[in-house]
Amino acid sequence: MVHFYELATMDAAQRRRLLRRAELRIEEVTERVRPIVEDVRTRGDAALLEYTARFDGVELSAERLRVSAEEIERAHHQLDSRMRAALEQAIRNVKAFHQRQLPHEQWYTQVMPGVMAGELVTPISSVGLYVPRGKGAFPSVMYMLAAPASIAGVARIVVCTPPGPSGEIDAASLVAADLCGVHEIYRVGGAQAIAALAYGTETIPRVHKITGPGSGYVAAAKRLLYGVVDVGLPAGPSEAILLADDSADPELVARDLLIEAEHGPDSSSLLVTPARPLAEAVRQLLPAKIAALPEWRRAFCRAVLEEEKGTGGIILTRDMEEAVAFVNEYAPEHLEVQVREPFALLTQLRNAGEILLGPATPICLGNYCIGTNAILPTGGFAHTFSATSVHDFLKRTGVAYVTATGYRALEETTRMLAEFEGFPAHAAAVSERPLATWPEARE
Numbered sequence: 001m002v003h004f005y006e007l008a009t010m011d012a013a014q015r016r017r018l019l020r021r022a023e024l025r026i027e028e029v030t031e032r033v034r035p036i037v038e039d040v041r042t043r044g045d046a047a048l049l050e051y052t053a054r055f056d057g058v059e060l061s062a063e064r065l066r067v068s069a070e071e072i073e074r075a076h077h078q079l080d081s082r083m084r085a086a087l088e089q090a091i092r093n094v095k096a097f098h099q100r101q102l103p104h105e106q107w108y109t110q111v112m113p114g115v116m117a118g119e120l121v122t123p124i125s126s127v128g129l130y131v132p133r134g135k136g137a138f139p140s141v142m143y144m145l146a147a148p149a150s151i152a153g154v155a156r157i158v159v160c161t162p163p164g165p166s167g168e169i170d171a172a173s174l175v176a177a178d179l180c181g182v183h184e185i186y187r188v189g190g191a192q193a194i195a196a197l198a199y200g201t202e203t204i205p206r207v208h209k210i211t212g213p214g215s216g217y218v219a220a221a222k223r224l225l226y227g228v229v230d231v232g233l234p235a236g237p238s239e240a241i242l243l244a245d246d247s248a249d250p251e252l253v254a255r256d257l258l259i260e261a262e263h264g265p266d267s268s269s270l271l272v273t274p275a276r277p278l279a280e281a282v283r284q285l286l287p288a289k290i291a292a293l294p295e296w297r298r299a300f301c302r303a304v305l306e307e308e309k310g311t312g313g314i315i316l317t318r319d320m321e322e323a324v325a326f327v328n329e330y331a332p333e334h335l336e337v338q339v340r341e342p343f344a345l346l347t348q349l350r351n352a353g354e355i356l357l358g359p360a361t362p363i364c365l366g367n368y369c370i371g372t373n374a375i376l377p378t379g380g381f382a383h384t385f386s387a388t389s390v391h392d393f394l395k396r397t398g399v400a401y402v403t404a405t406g407y408r409a410l411e412e413t414t415r416m417l418a419e420f421e422g423f424p425a426h427a428a429a430v431s432e433r434p435l436a437t438w439p440e441a442r443e
């Protein structure tokens with residue numbers, strides 16, 4: 001039976017378990033991941049190759065870690081033409097959206113006469129993109145990461161992605177990377193790939209920032225490496241909430257509930273609604289829809305929606321206000337809204353990686369081709385983190401210029417604050433400064 005909860009009577013432990021979702025499993029695997037990270041740090045490529053053999057079942061040599069230019073070229077010939085057209089449309093939309101995010105390279109404001117303050121925006125010089133592949137290939141993740149990184153102007157973009165059963169990287173992912181101008185791709189995945197990007201190995205040079213989604217192993221490795229490298233937004237196992245009222249079509253809601261549930265047993269997918277007839281109808285429809293899926297995706301949906309450890313299901317609330325409050329507390333990665341007046345409700349929605357409004361905007365469109373980014377914060381981190389964007393690949397540096405007039409107006413304030421804080425050198429630096437002789441302090 002699909003999990004069915006009434007929010008008003010849900011006990012505190014159950015509520016906490018749903019709110020924590022996959023975070024609990026990431027904690028569980030952290031100690032298993034720690035020695036992998038340490039091993040890659042000390043033994044480099046040799047460790048990478050051993051873990052690739054153990055976890056991906058692929059024997060590689062260090063020379064084969066990097067995908068060759070010929071393989072990328074071959075991928076273009078191998079890719080089915082309809083798949084190429086789909087990729088091109090999706091990438092076009094994703095690029096158009098992210099191009100619009102680009103901020104001005106610099107801006108200044110006169111905060112008071114003679115005091116100019118502003119920001120210089122520059123790209124991060126090297127980034128590592130993690131594209132998962134344990135339960136299927138993700139060309140979409142490739143372009144969701146590579147497009148904003150390349151639009152931001154990152155000079156060195158490196159991709160790590162696990163090899164398929166015969167050591168190959170799928171043609172669609174290679175073409176997607178190429179269409180985004182990314183060519184440094186290594187066939188290595190899991191915690192070992194994150195460690196390689198953070199510390200560097202003989203073959204994979206280290207980067208300044210790593211970003212991209214992944215399984216619990218990947219998420220745990222990133223947390224262990226916080227402080228060694230910038231590990232970006234926490235994007236772990238996929239999750240979604242469908243927020244619906246009695247105007248929603250149960251058939252569409254039931255279908256859309258399976259979108260994120262089919263990613264893996266650690267995914268979460270919840271219908272949150274005050275409409276009992278809708279909740280009951282969706283509950284009736286789900287078993288047949290789950291049964292119609294191929295075996296392994298069926299097993300994932302059952303694990304999420306029916307099994308004891310699963311963190312999916314249906315939550316019935318007393319009214320829409322209670323439903324919205326729960327959604328805001330949960331802060332889902334994807335939020336699909338199927339209510340009579342979605343734009344009116346939007347003003348009350350505060351925490352989500354993305355919000356998709358109306359019955360024609362199912363989560364799968366957002367996953368692939370609307371243009372918005374599908375690499376989003378999970379585990380409740382949408383309370384503070386944002387969707388992946390060009391801003392993840394840029395940094396802002398404060399820039400200021402003070403003239404002699406501005407300096408004179410700030411001299412005493414600086415001295416007062418420095419003396420109060422007990423910094424005599426700070427205070428001395430604004431005493432008797434021979435400003436008038438400096439041509440660069442001109443007005």
Ligand SMILES: NC(=O)c1ccc[n+]([C@@H]2O[C@H](COP(=O)([O-])OP(=O)(O)OC[C@H]3O[C@@H](n4cnc5c(N)ncnc54)[C@H](O)[C@@H]3O)[C@@H](O)[C@H]2O)c1
Binds near residue numbers: 135
């Ligand atoms: N939040 C997002 O934006 C977002 C987007 C896409 C996908 N996802 C999520 O990413 C995840 C992808 O997971 P995946 O499994 O398909 O790919 P993955 O690449 O993250 O994990 C597979 C890798 O894990 C390693 N591994 C496997 N078993 C291991 C073990 N026992 N010990 C240590 N390492 C092991 C292997 O090296 C393998 O290459 C899913 O949970 C999906 O929901 C999230």
Ligand SMILES: N[C@H](CO)Cc1c[nH]c[nH+]1
Binds near residue numbers: 138238333367374376
């Ligand atoms: N649902 C994922 C983000 O959580 C994105 C994705 C890619 N392919 C299918 N789904």
Ligand SMILES: [Zn+2]
Binds near residue numbers: 238263367
């Ligand atoms: Zn998805």
